[in-house]
Amino acid sequence: MKPVSPSPADKAIPSPRKGNIFLYRFRHDLTKNNYLYNVFLLKVKIMKKILSLALAAVLTSTACKDNTPNRFDGVIVDASMNTVTVKALTGDDTHTFSLEEADKTDANGLLIGNLISVTYQGKMSEVTPATQVATDATYAKAIGKWTMPDPIDSTKRMGVELQIEGKAGSINMATLPIESWELQGEADKVILKGRSIGNGQTSDYTQTATIVEKDGKTFLSLDGTETVLEKEN
Secondary structure (H helix, E strand, O other): OOOOOOOHHHHHOOOOOOOOHHHHHHHHHHHHOHHHHHHHHHHHHHHHHHHHHHHHHHHHHHHHOOOOEEEEEEEEEEEOOOEEEEEEOOOOOEEEEEOOOOEEEEOOOOOOOOEEEEEEEOOOOOEEEEEEEEEOHHHHHHOEEEEEEOOOOOOOEEEEEEOHHHEEEEEOOOOOOEEEEEEOOOOOEEEEEEEEEEOOEEEEEEEEEEEEEEOOEEEEEEOOOOOEEEEOO
């Protein structure tokens, strides 16, 4: 019997190597069916294209995300449990920041009128997520009533009440009405402002004072005088 010559398709397929018989049979069957083989190659190309597009999208998203740290300094004009609204120190720019994920270690109660420094990432939005907020600790300490015994009537106390937004008022001091106060610029120092009334004359009154903590109590010492007021709880 005359031996049968191998077909051209059979000649194009190399003999299987040891341990690779499965791959050989797979390629052998695909080669014999060009349609299935072409479909297989097309699917491979499509999958590569999809993976390439997905990778490009991820890289673009990462590149577009701006994590640059920024800071906004100003004065607190409104505050709640989860947000704070800050007016710029110069100009009329006002921005609201979310505090849900912010470090509030140095927030000091977020009192209206206090100076604040807000750290955030990227660009500002309608409500910008803050990463950290810090306010002036002296402002928070100053808010409250500061009094001393009345030297004329020991049953009474006299002094001053410092309120948010720089407002102030005297306590049983008719001849020395304190009307406002502000931060002096140094830690634990404030400036009291009001009027001095006496002998039928009225003059402006300005007094620098220092907040002092001692033996678990807080005092307001009027600089250059012997007057010391104690903060009421």
